[in-house]
Amino acid sequence: MEGLIDGVLPDAAELPGLVADLRTARSGISFVYDVIEKLAERYELSDAVMVLDHPELGRQAFRSARRPIGEASAMHLNVLECPEGVHGVPGGVDPVSASVAVELCRIALDLDLYRHDSRHDGLTGLYNRRFFDVMFRRCASQSARYGWSFSVVIFDIDSFKQLNDRFGHMLGDRVLQVVGAEMHHALRSSDVAGRVGGDEFAILLMRADRENVPAFMSRIRAAVEANMEMSVGFSFGIAEAPVESTDPAELYRLADARLMAAKGTKR
Amino acid sequence: MSVPASSEEVRLAPLGDSGDEDESPPFDALELEIRRLPGVVAVGWHRGEAMRACLSVGGFGLSALRSRAVQLARGHLDEPLSVELSDVEGVFAASSVASVRIIDILVAGGEVEVRLGAGHLIGTGRAGTGPEGAALATIRALDDLGIGASIELRIASAVVLPSDLGLAVVVSVVDRHDGSEHRSIAYASSVEESAAKAVIEAYELIGEQSRDQAQSAIR
Structure with missing residues (x-):
């Protein structure tokens, strides 16, 4: 896991601490929201949405504090039409940091899905x-x-x-x-x-x-x-x-x- | 500085502290399963008198999605969950098609049965054997998935590959929405699997083109 992240994400040093957080996160979903919170704090955003494209889940949007995306009226732009990245109010996140954060979150979701599938029966959704x-x-x-x-x-x-x-x-x-x-x-x-x-x-x-x-x-x-x-x-x-x-x-x-x-x- | 959640919103992560160390926190596991449902592109949470999940979805059988989400919640939460759906059909929905995977292909008794999965859903289709039958069974399985696939088979034909590789299958399908034709070729360990793969590739190609067109429209 460590090698994978370091190999795939040489720019991970852009966001110190996040890679370590991924290694210790209790779930990929929690990790995604933690990343959004950290970026919001670092860039002094009052609201933030991460949009990412996942090969299995399709396009997904996550809003800070787990708020519904439909209530993102405080955002100055329609996040549902935004490109992949982290979009915030009043400003934004620099593209390199956003890109690294999105990539880490995609990996975190992959790990969640892998863990879920290794424990569940595909037909019934019950434990295997x-x-x-x-x-x-x-x-x-x-x-x-x-x-x-x-x-x-x-x-x-x-x-x-x-x-x-x-x-x-x-x-x-x-x-x-x-x-x-x-x-x-x-x-x-x-x-x-x-x-x-x-x-x-x-x-x-x-x-x-x-x-x-x-x-x-x-x-x-x-x-x-x-x-x-x-x-x-x-x-x-x-x-x-x-x-x-x-x-x-x-x-x-x-x-x-x-x-x-x-x-x-x-x- | 980020704005704290309002009193009606809920910081869910700490609830996971009561979860098992080998398990995702319950809300996280539930959110992952809900996000896996076809068409769901965003999930938000409110805790008022009852826990409420707010899903943004892209026009994939909304009532079925609601009942499926409630059903999933019962596996994780003891309290009732209400589900609010906001339909974002259109640009964003076009990019939210979950990947379709082949679960199984059974050939027996002059018939082929194709089982496909997309997220939590499973779809099954049956038809005769051979490339055409397998392609047709795959399209029926896509219909059975209920993910809004709307394609018709025009041609499915085996193609002899050079050397001793065997047969690939070429398919041509028509998008029922606009009548456009899409072709794909695939090679797998059997003609039936090749046909199924080719149909799925053609179907996903339609999804990609819809996304490209939608993005062009925005620009």
Whole structure:
């Protein structure tokens, strides 16, 4: 990372401290706003907007203090039509500094996107298996240390393979997307949800009663049926920490065994 | 000296201090996901009675964008989020087309299925095999993405390359907006992938030309 920045941006010395900030930033988005604030302070601007073109995000505008761009009436120019750079009131930022700042911000956003994609499933937007496992281990560790309770729920879609074979992968993907969307909708932000296999999902419900899980599954089923106009079934298994275990592998095994048992009763 | 945010505006960064050290602060992660939605070119925040996200967007199915943004917020925030959209369709919107990527191309049973991604969206299209079928499936997948792509296939044809490289695919597509014709050629590991790449390149070429024309109009 250090070599990349130094190699790509020999002029980074124009803005001392920013490269170091990028290395320690908690997120690319935060970094962008920090850069705007620093430039506003250095150039004594009362308002500033950074416009940059990103290969994946397209053109993006960021305004100081995270203000809406639509309220940029204080700006003397229409920032939405400005070239890439940093535009401010009452003045501006010198082109070299603006160019370095924009380039650093583009890299910061690249890093955000890379980090996001390495942790999320592209189809559903839920965590992927690898990052779900990271979060699972962390929850189990905290449960062991502080006695916090949580439930792990594993569920899958009944006869998903037959559904795919009969109606095609396109419809199968749609079902998975609707399930992912409904999980986003139904869960609290403190809960952790992942797609851990083809049609297998897992959730960590913080301090939740297992009695709530059937209602949650009914809600997802209803959403799929309403969106897809077809009937689907789900099977699920639950394990609870810390009462049953605080070992993530054991909790997963318990939940998975109960999922299998639930499927067995349907056959 | 920069002007501090008004009382109605919110300095969001400190909220991230409660986040996990391996995770982006929640508002940052949400803002990134919202900025990834097709057409979104700017995001601002207000904290009044409820948190409000103000999106500047470029005419890509506004109601769908609103519900998608609210849906994304539920994954990050426990409090309700209202979404305000301001349509900036036109010059700026023309430059905001998110890159389209190929997720998968499946060929089976005399049919090709093309899956494309753009930001968070996924689109799928199907048609017969061969260059024409794959190009058609790609255009259907672009339509399915809902990003405002509006092109029709005119020609898709395989071209034999020198030596043993195999086949490239040339496509010609028509922009439904103005009837202009755009051509592209691509080479990949299969004829179907070549056709998909060529269609996407032609589509993105239309976007670039729209941007150039818009910038000329400003000058």
